[in-house]
Amino acid sequence: MSVLLSAVATLGVIGAGSAAILYFVGRKFYVEEDPRIQEVQDALPAANCGGCGFPGCASFANACVIAESLDELNCPVGGQNTMDIVAGILGKTPVKSKKQIAVVRCSGSCDERPRLNLYDGASNCSIAAALYSGDTGCSFGCLGLGDCEESCNFDAIHINPETLLPEVVEDMCTACGACVKACPKDIIELRNQGPKSRRIYVSCVSEEKGGPARRACKVACIGCSKCEQACAFDAITITNNLAYIDDDKCRLCRKCVPVCPTNSILELNFPPPREKKEKEAAAVAEA
Amino acid sequence: MLKTFRLGGIHPKENKLSAGYKIESIEIPSEVTIPLAQHIGAPCQPVVKKGDKVKVGTLIGKSVGFISANIHSPVSGTVFKIDKALDASGYKRDAVTIKVEGDEWEDYIDTSDTLIKECNLSSKEIIDKIASAGIVGMGGATFPTHIKLMPPPGTKAEVLIINGVECEPYLTSDHQLMMQKTEEILVGITILMKALNVYKAIIGIENNKKDAISKFRSEIKNYPNISVLPLKVKYPQGGEKQLIDAAIGRQVPSGALPISVGAVVQNVGSAFAVYEAVQKNKPLVERVVTVTGKDVKKPCNVLSRIGIPLTNLIDYAGGLPESTGKVISGGPMMGKAIPSIEVPVTKGTSGVLIVQTLEAKRKQMRDCIRCAKCVDVCPMGLNPTLLMNLTEYSEWDRVEKERATDCIECGSCSFTCPADRPLLDYIRLGKSTVTKRIRERKD
Numbered sequence: 001m002s003v004l005l006s007a008v009a010t011l012g013v014i015g016a017g018s019a020a021i022l023y024f025v026g027r028k029f030y031v032e033e034d035p036r037i038q039e040v041q042d043a044l045p046a047a048n049c050g051g052c053g054f055p056g057c058a059s060f061a062n063a064c065v066i067a068e069s070l071d072e073l074n075c076p077v078g079g080q081n082t083m084d085i086v087a088g089i090l091g092k093t094p095v096k097s098k099k100q101i102a103v104v105r106c107s108g109s110c111d112e113r114p115r116l117n118l119y120d121g122a123s124n125c126s127i128a129a130a131l132y133s134g135d136t137g138c139s140f141g142c143l144g145l146g147d148c149e150e151s152c153n154f155d156a157i158h159i160n161p162e163t164l165l166p167e168v169v170e171d172m173c174t175a176c177g178a179c180v181k182a183c184p185k186d187i188i189e190l191r192n193q194g195p196k197s198r199r200i201y202v203s204c205v206s207e208e209k210g211g212p213a214r215r216a217c218k219v220a221c222i223g224c225s226k227c228e229q230a231c232a233f234d235a236i237t238i239t240n241n242l243a244y245i246d247d248d249k250c251r252l253c254r255k256c257v258p259v260c261p262t263n264s265i266l267e268l269n270f271p272p273p274r275e276k277k278e279k280e281a282a283a284v285a286e287a
Numbered sequence: 288m289l290k291t292f293r294l295g296g297i298h299p300k301e302n303k304l305s306a307g308y309k310i311e312s313i314e315i316p317s318e319v320t321i322p323l324a325q326h327i328g329a330p331c332q333p334v335v336k337k338g339d340k341v342k343v344g345t346l347i348g349k350s351v352g353f354i355s356a357n358i359h360s361p362v363s364g365t366v367f368k369i370d371k372a373l374d375a376s377g378y379k380r381d382a383v384t385i386k387v388e389g390d391e392w393e394d395y396i397d398t399s400d401t402l403i404k405e406c407n408l409s410s411k412e413i414i415d416k417i418a419s420a421g422i423v424g425m426g427g428a429t430f431p432t433h434i435k436l437m438p439p440p441g442t443k444a445e446v447l448i449i450n451g452v453e454c455e456p457y458l459t460s461d462h463q464l465m466m467q468k469t470e471e472i473l474v475g476i477t478i479l480m481k482a483l484n485v486y487k488a489i490i491g492i493e494n495n496k497k498d499a500i501s502k503f504r505s506e507i508k509n510y511p512n513i514s515v516l517p518l519k520v521k522y523p524q525g526g527e528k529q530l531i532d533a534a535i536g537r538q539v540p541s542g543a544l545p546i547s548v549g550a551v552v553q554n555v556g557s558a559f560a561v562y563e564a565v566q567k568n569k570p571l572v573e574r575v576v577t578v579t580g581k582d583v584k585k586p587c588n589v590l591s592r593i594g595i596p597l598t599n600l601i602d603y604a605g606g607l608p609e610s611t612g613k614v615i616s617g618g619p620m621m622g623k624a625i626p627s628i629e630v631p632v633t634k635g636t637s638g639v640l641i642v643q644t645l646e647a648k649r650k651q652m653r654d655c656i657r658c659a660k661c662v663d664v665c666p667m668g669l670n671p672t673l674l675m676n677l678t679e680y681s682e683w684d685r686v687e688k689e690r691a692t693d694c695i696e697c698g699s700c701s702f703t704c705p706a707d708r709p710l711l712d713y714i715r716l717g718k719s720t721v722t723k724r725i726r727e728r729k730d
Contacts, residue, residue: 117626120649122709127716132626133377208379 051176109163137216319594328354357421420564425556445549455618475562580641612647678717
């Protein structure tokens, strides 16, 4: 019995002593942390994707708390809703951000862009791009080996086995920008998603001159500047034989789309332009 | 016992099909395209414009930046255009296209065959001449030669090692050059020794080129302080660090240059180019290229001007065989498959290898069985399978710690892997990413 008692007593004393030490150490080295950091972090989507430019949600939350205004800070995954909640927690004014989405700027499918040689090395775009220009005549276009697919944490981008081009799943894409960083050819861009997901963009990154670009790919931008002339809002610029539509200036009027001789300007999620065709048909009939 | 390097190494089938064939000159086509980036370092600035008349040896590209090399016109004629043109990797880079008219050389160049032994220039004059002639490492790495001849302050060259190893299977261009231009190479070596101020030179030659070894041994009597060293046939014996290890038994530390152990390595092709530049005032406008392959009708070693399309060389060797699966610029181990045979010969083109379809096909990669064969054969003592996995998972800090930057890209690991894993492809990606990160950190 006494053995039992002494054991309990000894352990009790050791336990109490340790608890006291821990208590004082905890007090002495207490790290004061702004409780709002945890609150903000709880409001974030916890994807830890790095789309905001910070290593993870915790450091983004910290940055939000420290920052004087939320101008430069945006969580692309959570979007406007999340940023509004964060602003509410911190008592700061929320910044209106446009919802963005990843856009693949290459339409050179197998039919449009004939394969001239065969690559059978490691199935990785970065490796292939460092070795050579690609298996088609276009040295700017998509290699189709799927670095973007691998980089996506949200299962939002997939290589279509028929066209060998990546396709973005609109509902899943959070515009975190992982695929933009993964693509060695800089084909993927984050663009404004636009009202009702309607958007217009030049689906080509070839800086090749007209003739060779066209020979390499039927849907290449040849830098003819027809779209630039058609645009009433100065949204289109041509640099290095390549047209680019500034999505902040673009009013989605769609005038540039039909003038493109190579169909390299894509419009997404627009209703089919019925009226216009009828009008044109009428004009032709009158003439 | 023949000397060799300590760690790793493999022995691929030699297949030196073009070994016995003398160097033949190849006809100049009506138009040549000369890329302005033929060396490691900054590309050249063009100094000619459209419509200019050029002769063989006229400067057309001036080197800019410290690591760079001049480019001279390899033909005479008129500059047709300065535009982007396809290079061996399929990307378009700046190049000068010249329409050929006749074959007129610049007056200052001595085109005779007479051997000039005496050289009374000072070290600095020699280096200046080499720099203006645009000579680069002819073994394939194309590092500007004159920079290797100017050791950084605090270091001193003790020995010059001449690389006549040619350990790549199939290639025989250096071998033929050694057989036919023995004395010229020896004079070139004396000049290099003078430029570096060293009193010892070793010519390393793999023991499968016995005729070249005996040729050098018979000629060497008149050239003091030069010795010939037969080396064991083992790949990559011709790697700079491997050759230094074999020749003088010193190991270049990780991340350091060969000069840190007192050695400077130059290729035999470079030694010959140095001879021509210093004694004959001839800039680097042509080089020996091996055209070979198992189904090639007439494997040969041709003397080709820079800028001649590879198709012309292939036609000279009997045309592209029907069984062609891949055309490789360089040797089978370190060469690169080219996307088009229209690309021109450059200063670094040591060979054109035409591979049969069956041999060209890469096998499907399978799981690593952890046999460690790649670890055994790595001449740099790296762990290729670990490096590949780390690269795959983007563990860049660990890739750096595992010394990916030491990889010499010899391909021994991929060659030996029983699971056909693309080890080198991944390590190369890891190496370039880590190099980029190190550079960013420095800035």
